[in-house]
Each structure stands twice: as structure tokens, then as C-alpha cells.
Amino acid sequence: MVPRDMDAASEDADLLMQFAQGDRQAAQILTDRLAPRILRFAARMLGDRTEAEDVTQDTMLRLWRIAPDWQDTGIPPAAWVFRVAANLCTDRLRRRRSGPSEMPDLPDGTPGADTRMMQTTRAAALETALAALPERQRQAVILRHLEGLSNPEIAAIMLVGTEAVESLTARGKRNLAALLSGHKERLGYEDEH
Amino acid sequence: MKMSTEKEHDTGRDPLDAFFAAARDQAPGLSPDLRARILTDAANTLEDMNRPAQPRPAFPGRLRGWFSGWAAPSLAGGLAAAAAGFWFGIAAPMPVSALDAPLWLHDALTYLDAISTPLVGLDDPLLLGF
Numbered sequence: 001m002v003p004r005d006m007d008a009a010s011e012d013a014d015l016l017m018q019f020a021q022g023d024r025q026a027a028q029i030l031t032d033r034l035a036p037r038i039l040r041f042a043a044r045m046l047g048d049r050t051e052a053e054d055v056t057q058d059t060m061l062r063l064w065r066i067a068p069d070w071q072d073t074g075i076p077p078a079a080w081v082f083r084v085a086a087n088l089c090t091d092r093l094r095r096r097r098s099g100p101s102e103m104p105d106l107p108d109g110t111p112g113a114d115t116r117m118m119q120t121t122r123a124a125a126l127e128t129a130l131a132a133l134p135e136r137q138r139q140a141v142i143l144r145h146l147e148g149l150s151n152p153e154i155a156a157i158m159l160v161g162t163e164a165v166e167s168l169t170a171r172g173k174r175n176l177a178a179l180l181s182g183h184k185e186r187l188g189y190e191d192e193h
Numbered sequence: 194m195k196m197s198t199e200k201e202h203d204t205g206r207d208p209l210d211a212f213f214a215a216a217r218d219q220a221p222g223l224s225p226d227l228r229a230r231i232l233t234d235a236a237n238t239l240e241d242m243n244r245p246a247q248p249r250p251a252f253p254g255r256l257r258g259w260f261s262g263w264a265a266p267s268l269a270g271g272l273a274a275a276a277a278g279f280w281f282g283i284a285a286p287m288p289v290s291a292l293d294a295p296l297w298l299h300d301a302l303t304y305l306d307a308i309s310t311p312l313v314g315l316d317d318p319l320l321l322g323f
Contacts, residue, residue, distance in 0.1 A: 019235070022243060027235035035231055036223045043221050053227050060231045064238040123219035126212040145213045146220075176209055 008033075009076035016077055020067035027064070034078060035060055037147060038085045044142045045089040047131045055092070059085045075156055082149075082157045086139055093135060129179040137172030144169050 012033065018026035038059050042052035059081050066080075075083075130138050136158070143154045144165070151162045151169075158165065 019239070020242070022239055024232075024236060024239065027232060027239075031228060031231050031235070032223075035228065039223055039227070040220045044216075049221060052221070053224075056223075056227065057230050057234065061234045061238070064235045067238075068242060119215040119218055122212050122215035126209075126216045145209070146216055173207075173209055176212075180209075180212065 009078065012077035013070065016063070016067050016070050019064065020070065030063070030077070031060065034063070034081050037078070038081055041082060041142055041147060042085055042089055044127060044130055044146065045086070045135075045138060046092060047127065051092055055085055055088045058088055079153055079156045082143065082147075083159075086157060090135065125180060126176070129176050132179055133172055133175055137168050137175065140165055140168035141172035141176065145173075 012030065015026040015030045015033075019030065035056055039052055039056045042055040042059075043049055046052050046055070062084055063077065063081055070077075130141065133141065139158060140154060143149045143157065144151070149157075151165045154165045155162045158168075160168075
């Protein structure tokens with residue numbers, strides 16, 4: 001159904017137009033391509049699985065509704081859904097009114113634990129540290145280093161220039177490093193170097 | 194950066210890479226339930242998009258619709274007003290002299306003076322020396 005030589009953005013746009021013409025299989029493929037990425041992004045932005053699922057469903061619903069007018073949006077579907085999800089996350093974070101102001105307790109990890117345990121502990125530590133970052137830095141770091149998007153893609157999502165993305169990412173990583181540095185022995189950080 | 198060391202600079206590795214890799218490895222996946230909800234939304238959206246617009250009823254049906262709604266009372270009111278005007282025109286004609294403007298205007302100004310003088314008072318406030 002989808003030509004293999006099209007790049008991902010064109011494939012997504014093509015699938016969306018097929019959906020607008022009534023193709024339910026296109027909706028399934030788009031869901032499998034986009035929804036897991038939105039869910040991961042929202043879960044890391046919000047730190048709450050249930051809320052992240054709501055954001056994911058809401059974002060995909062908006063994608064279905066805009067499908068008939070898709071050619072007017074001007075950005076790839078993946079960037080569009082990330083932008084919508086980011087806005088929905090921002091709304092929810094504002095409603096909470098107060099975020100974590102200091103580094104919360106990290107999950108316990110003992111030096112010398114097996115690799116799997118260490119991976120789990122490090123992942124949990126990073127999620128916790130991410131939650132302590134300012135929202136825009138968190139967005140940029142997640143999109144760049146966890147979702148693997150390019151700086152121009154992130155710039156299109158966050159509606160800023162690529163220099164601003166670089167700056168946000170760099171500051172976010174500096175803050176993450178500072179937050180995690182006090183726990184490097186527990187997290188086995190020094191084993192990596 | 195506080196976590197950087199000479200060795201990190203030598204190897205060129207980002208000290209956070211291990212954390213990012215671990216987080217990518219532990220990322221949450223799409224549950225079957227959420228996937229089903231999303232696809233239900235998609236199906237509902239398609240149904241809404243493909244639902245034909247309500248067909249326009251034929252003229253007799255539209256006429257019935259008008260007379261069962263606001264059109265009948267409005268039309269009846271208009272006809273009644275027209276009939277009343279026609280009746281007044283025939284049954285009680287008024288001479289043109291009755292419409293003489295200066296006469297009724299004079300009466301009206303006299304009446305206005307009669308009711309406004311007690312309200313204003315006899316003395317002009319500007320002449321009272323305040």
C-alpha cells in the first residue's frame with residue numbers, strides 16, 4: 001500500500017490522506033507509527049502514564065479530524081502530532097500549578113547490581129531528573145536524545161529556531177548532569193568511563 | 194560540566210549517554226487498550242466524515258414545515274394589520290385640515306410649559322447669588 005522508497009514524512013502524509021478517503025488500515029498503520037512516540041514523549045513530560053495515555057488519544061483524535069484538510073498544515077504529520085502533544089502536556093502541567101522544585105529521591109540501586117537492574121535504575125533516575133528540568137529544556141532533551149529527532153525537526157515542533165533548540169538542549173543536559181552527579185556511585189555512572 | 198572528566202573528553206563520550214540509552218530501553222509501549230481506543234476514535238471520525246448531509250425536503254414538505262412553524266402566525270398577523278388599516282381608511286376618514294401642524298404644535302408647546310414651569314421653579318439659580 002505504501003511505496004517503500006518514500007521517506008517517513010511522505011509516507012505519514014500519504015497514509016493520512018488515505019485515511020481521509022476512508023481507509024481504516026491507514027489509521028492502523030499511522031497509529032502504530034506515531035502513537036508509541038507520542039506516548040513516550042507525554043509520559044516523560046508528565047511523569048504519569050494515565051495522563052500520557054489521555055494526551056496520546058487526544059492527539060491522535062485531532063490528527064484524524066484534521067486529515068481531510070491535511071495539505072494546509074505545512075509540516076510533517078509526526079512533527080504536527082509532537083507539537084499538539086507538547087501543547088496538551090503544557091496545558092496539563094500548568095493546571096498542576098506547581099512542579100517538582102528539587103531533585104526527588106532517586107530509586108535505589110546498589111553498586112555491582114546486574115546490568116539489567118542497573119539499566120532500570122538509570123532509566124528511572126533519568127526520568128526523575130527530567131521531571132526537575134524547566135519544561136522547555138525537558139521537551140528539547142526528550143525530543144533530541146530520547147526520540148532522536150533532528151534539531152530542525154525539534155525547532156518546527158517547538159516553534160523556535162535551531163539555535164534556540166541547541167541552547168535548550170545544552171542547558172538541559174548541563175542541568176541533568178548536575179542533578180545526577182550526586183548519585184553517580186549509586187547509579188554506576190563511573191563504570192561507563 | 195561537573196560530571197566531565199579528562200577521560201570523558203579523551204573518549205568523546207557524553208556522560209549522559211548511558212542514561213539516555215537506559216531510558217530508551219525502558220520506554221513505555223502502546224497498550225492494546227489504548228490502541229483500540231485510538232482506532233475507535235478513527236472509525237468514529239470516518240463515520241462522521243462520510244455521513245451524508247441531511248437531504249433538503251421537497252417544496253410541499255418545506256411549505257408544510259413553514260406553516261407548522263413561525264410562518265403561519267407571522268402571515269396571519271400581517272394580514273390582520275393590513276385589514277385593520279384598510280378599514281380605518283374607509284370607515285373613519287379624517288379631513289386634511291386635522292393634520293395642520295402649527296395648530297397641534299402650539300397646543301403641545303403650551304402643555305409642555307404648563308408641566309415644566311413648576312419643576313424648574315420661578316427663580317433662575319444663576320441669579321440667586323451663590
